[in-house]
Amino acid sequence: xxxxxxxxxxxxxxxxxxxxxxxxxxxxxxxxxxxxxxx
Amino acid sequence: xxxxxxxxxxxxxxxxxxxxxxxxxxxxxxxxxxxxxxxxxxxxxxxxxxxxxxxxxxxxxxxxxxxxxxxxxxxxxxxxxxxxxxxxxxxxxxxxxxxxxxxxxxxxxxxxxxxxxxxxxxxxxxxxxxxxxxxxxxxxxxxxxxxxxxxxxxxxxxxxxxxxxxxxxxxxxxxxxxxxxxxxxxxxxxxxxxxxxxxxxxxxxxxxxxxxxxxxxxxxxxxxxxxxxxxxxxxxxxxxxxxxxxxxxxxxxxxxxxxxxxxxxxxxxxxxxxxxxxxxxxxxxxxxxxxxxxxxxxxxxxxxxxxxxxxxxxxxxxxxxxxxxxxxxxxxxxxxxxxxxxxxxxxxxxxxxxxxxxxxxxxxxxxxxxxxxxxxxxxxxxxxxxxxxxxxxxxxxxxxxxxxxxxxxxxxxxxxxxxxxxxxxxxxxxxxxxxxxxxxxxxxxxxxxxxxxxxxxxxxxxxxxxxxxxxxxxxxxxxxxxxxxxxxxxxxxxxxxxxxxx
Numbered sequence: 001x002x003x004x005x006x007x008x009x010x011x012x013x014x015x016x017x018x019x020x021x022x023x024x025x026x027x028x029x030x031x032x033x034x035x036x037x038x039x
Numbered sequence: 040x041x042x043x044x045x046x047x048x049x050x051x052x053x054x055x056x057x058x059x060x061x062x063x064x065x066x067x068x069x070x071x072x073x074x075x076x077x078x079x080x081x082x083x084x085x086x087x088x089x090x091x092x093x094x095x096x097x098x099x100x101x102x103x104x105x106x107x108x109x110x111x112x113x114x115x116x117x118x119x120x121x122x123x124x125x126x127x128x129x130x131x132x133x134x135x136x137x138x139x140x141x142x143x144x145x146x147x148x149x150x151x152x153x154x155x156x157x158x159x160x161x162x163x164x165x166x167x168x169x170x171x172x173x174x175x176x177x178x179x180x181x182x183x184x185x186x187x188x189x190x191x192x193x194x195x196x197x198x199x200x201x202x203x204x205x206x207x208x209x210x211x212x213x214x215x216x217x218x219x220x221x222x223x224x225x226x227x228x229x230x231x232x233x234x235x236x237x238x239x240x241x242x243x244x245x246x247x248x249x250x251x252x253x254x255x256x257x258x259x260x261x262x263x264x265x266x267x268x269x270x271x272x273x274x275x276x277x278x279x280x281x282x283x284x285x286x287x288x289x290x291x292x293x294x295x296x297x298x299x300x301x302x303x304x305x306x307x308x309x310x311x312x313x314x315x316x317x318x319x320x321x322x323x324x325x326x327x328x329x330x331x332x333x334x335x336x337x338x339x340x341x342x343x344x345x346x347x348x349x350x351x352x353x354x355x356x357x358x359x360x361x362x363x364x365x366x367x368x369x370x371x372x373x374x375x376x377x378x379x380x381x382x383x384x385x386x387x388x389x390x391x392x393x394x395x396x397x398x399x400x401x402x403x404x405x406x407x408x409x410x411x412x413x414x415x416x417x418x419x420x421x422x423x424x425x426x427x428x429x430x431x432x433x434x435x436x437x438x439x440x441x442x443x444x445x446x447x448x449x450x451x452x453x454x455x456x457x458x459x460x461x462x463x464x465x466x467x468x469x470x471x472x473x474x475x476x477x478x479x480x481x482x483x484x485x486x487x488x489x490x491x492x493x494x495x496x497x498x499x500x501x502x503x504x505x506x507x508x509x510x511x512x513x514x515x516x517x518x519x520x521x522x523x524x525x526x527x528x529x530x531x532x533x534x535x536x537x538x539x540x541x
Contacts, residue, residue, distance in 0.1 A: 001263065001264045002259055002262045002263055002264070003251075003263075004251075005251040008247055008250070008262065009247040012241070012247050012320070012323065013247070015316035016234055016238065016316070018313075018316040019233060019234055019313070019317060020230075022230060022309070022316075023227070023230035023231055026085060026088060026092075026230065027227065028085075029088060029089075030085035030086060030089065030223060030227070031085070032083070032085060033083035033084065033085040033086055037083070
């Protein structure tokens, strides 16, 4: 089965969105680490 | 056109900034050898996830997944690469707590191998582990030298020297703690840079539909979901990556650096999720390069990512990609410098009576040696692919017998060594590069698939079977008593290693 254009787009943009979500998670987690270590 | 001077200048600025950050953070924090190589229980979830992602995602993600996508089975092969990278990290979410439970004051996998199985298995694991990590390191240096040469014609020795010296400066001084803090910042930069690089490239190509159409016109099989060649590649690359990463000391260090077991589990799992889209996004550059007609020769496949980038992106975006590549290399190189140094240092108390200060000095000296060797090898531009595959094969034949001892009190040194050796013999018999040097023409055709899966299956089966032979029982609680902190008086206990298990 060959991946359709829509499937390809979903894979690519979905991966980008996931990397973006991980980036936000990382920022939040690092900020929490710092807050905890200061407390 | 980006000039070599401009690019090298930018790279130097970035690297010096990280060297300063690492050195500044480590100042006053390295009081004992434990701080330098273990950073025990010190790292929270954010930093731990970041250091795992950064250490795992080296410059290789800009080469190997795209090569797999272009030459070894298209999008299915890329998925295999992503799965292998993720599974290796996810495995540590399960193994990590077990390692901390059994060896709460441990440091390294070789230390575990010695305590559990004795000197023979220890020597074998030391060889395989260091060989894998050094080849990984050499490949990273070779990769970045090749990337900057492709982008702006920067001579390989200049790239290797600049990266080697600056990473050494902060890793040699600050050890694991410097590596973790720089990894944290590097991850926060790598993730958006990857997003920007991919989005800008897609826009320059005319969107995902245009990229898809170009691939379909040139080689539609690269978009086949579940293609046989892609599945075959995916299967053996999963075994190769998982096996090798189980013997990567960097992960064992981070198991101990985690602030607690919950943080350890969560961070390895989040990192496992993170690497899947990262590898996939880098990997689609392979099929895209084929679609654009940029892969003329087989050797072009490995630089597909950079062929696309230099073909379609404007200079500022190319510079951003170059910075991304440098960050990827640096984040892995500092990890591997310290990982190799820690493996060697942990074993020194067994052969010499060294004070804590001298151990720290020895760890720094080993870091300098490793950095010098990696820089020299990286500057040569050798193809390290065959060495990489050989190191992966050694690991594939070793990791299950080694780790089996964490769970089975019946596993014993002779049994796991025989299992690893038999797995290696089977793997080598079907290892394609071995056919040129070994008289094995009577056997069926060589293939990486049979080689890696055969090595892993035979070593696993024999490790289980040999454990059933005889009536040996190893008290797993002994591990915690035999392996001790290095900054205590009788570090490494008496060095007696495993008794009943041998």
